[in-house]
Amino acid sequence: MNTTALHRRDFLYGFGSSLGGLAFTDLLAREAVAGPLAFKKPMHDAKAKAVIMLFMEGGPSQVDTFDPKPKLTELHKTESKRTGTLEQGFKFFVGSPFKTRKVGQSGLDMSEHWKHLPEVADELCNYRGCMAESLNHPEALFHMNTGSRLGADPALGAWVNYGIGSVNQNLPGYVVMTELALPQGGSRNWSNGFLPGQFQGTRLRSSGSPILDLHAPAHKTLEHQRQALGELTFLNQRHAGKHPEHKNLAARMASYELAYRMQAEVPGVIDLNGEPEHVREAYGMNQKETSVFGRQCLMARRLVEKGVRFVQIFSGGWDSHDYLERGHSARIRSVDKSMTALIKDLKQRGMLDDTLVIWTGEFGRTPDNNRRGGVYAIGRGHNADAMTMLMAGGGVKRGAVVGATDEIGAKAAEIAHPIRDLHVTLLHLLGLDDNKLTYFHAGRYKQLSQFGGKVIKELIA
């Protein structure tokens, strides 16, 4: 039986064309020439060629960040009779503990703890219409990251690399950075799912070895390794001589060469010592609360510069059920400076036009809370009906608010779309058509949106 990727795909090639999967076979044909990770031309004119996704795990509150609701302040601590939420028993409305002001020429709303972000307000597009569908963290994370709540499908970054490949063969095309702790659901959030293994997100680790087992143990020098590879090549060549019919031997030998090159290239990309002090300072690398996220944002810029298609940074702790004021102000402070620096830096380098930056969580938060531990806990529950997100660059509107939530921020009310439409829009910006970016698995052609979706035209500049 044909179990290798190459044969499986050769087989699918013939099969796909009989079902009219034109774009699909086109992808495979291009791939057959240059390998699955090689650069591929987009399906239509692309606005963006790379994505940096800042994932705020836990669910940032729309009301306390970018979507203020004065009505909630009026209703503060009065009874809420809303149903269909996770919270049980007596519920009361929670007004935002934060003041909000209009920032930038465009007058975007931002709560008071955003100290730096106003500087790039006119680059931002605040989308208020997305609806998540799940009230639990792992399912919602999977949904936002893979298009499916079940956590077994390919992640966005995997689809993007499947669609447009990577321009730098010495680096992984999809890089993921997390805090010390992995987000809920772990590596299923950046899985290749049913796509070939090359498309899996590679975790770039902030401590220890940047990529798992990238380097040999300390007692083995580079020269030692070079000699070992020499012996390996000797054995492999003799073996290949005995099996001329076996096509995959060469591919496997090539993977050792790529590994060797990657070993050489990765340390250079992640070594931030060469960055000038003012850049390190701008990204917040010198302050404790922003040092990790700042480092990751700077790394993201460097990776995109080197041709990486999809970079994802997870930053947790947004699940403010009880201490909203403390929790959200601390979380905002931990990302504010660094993400501002990232957008400015991309802009300054002329990279923002074709790099899409997305700031989002897995869902939003409720306008009310229940009496947790018998007290009026000033926090918010999970909300699958409304959330807020920011986008910048990559062909989205600048200095704009798109969509709206109702007057208490409970539900998306205008330009409301499910996550799949957001995904379709994202692929569209990258020059990919979700209906054509398919992969045959489990008896049918599968796609990121599961069963199709709409481009959210209002987001596009």
Next chain:
Amino acid sequence: MAGNPNNFGAKGGKPTHPQLLDWLAADFVEHGWRLKRLHRLIMKSDTYRQSGRHPQASELAVVDPENHLFAYRIPRRLSAEELRDSLLKATGELNPAIGGLPVMPEINMEIALQPRMIQFSIAPAYQPSRTPAERNRRTIYAYRVRGQADPFLEVFNQPNPNDSCEERVSESVTPQVFTLLNSDVMSDRAVALSLRAEREAKSLPEQIRRAVQLAYGRVPDKVEAERLKKYVQKMRTYHAAHKPEPVKYPTAITRSLVEELTGQPFDYEEVLPVFENYVPDKKPAEVNAKTRALADLCLILFNSNEFMYVY
């Protein structure tokens, strides 16, 4: 012979040998749906016992490039589980016991101790089974944590446990190279094979012969034997001058995380009781330079295509 592995319907591919497939299917049903019997029937057939290679490979490449007619066998890479089991079998570490409770193999320690968010907290660290006999069981007995895959198995395409898998993929990707060349798991296997070869053979040439035999199921030819001997001798000199660091297993680790409800960072200590009287596999630092030099060769054997593919 079926067109594709899980779609026998109208939209599936056509079988290559429909009559044979029908005959086998009917025979299978008539004789009580017994798989072992079916396997025996197939494996004892003349066709199955023919050579997997074709004498006229170049002509075949023109007539049937995709091998639809199964004139030869396309070599197959070891699957994740087979690979781990084969390594342990070659080194003599495999505990072949059947059945019983799931075991916790030793996995990459960075991953094992990596904090992992679950609802409201951090999941406990992954702790391997205490003794080699307990953990070096066949991979089908390895406990699978849904949110934490063994990176070794994952990188060799073990399907994720949340989805059905119709067909294993086995493409070659660079993270596999990092795992096979640099991981502690592989370093331990190389040392184990080296120690076994030293136990079972006296002189260096005999030890090399034994290592190749255990990994490949054949002895090295003259050219190989000569070259590999020179390599190991060179590595003996190298290792006499390069001492590895001893490996320490922590009995407690400090966890730092952002508290989910308040957004505030905090620290706590997690104890890892299994490491208080843990019996590790032999590490490079615990063996001499000669053993490490031979282990270098063993590692290369395990990385080579001849070990990785089934013909």
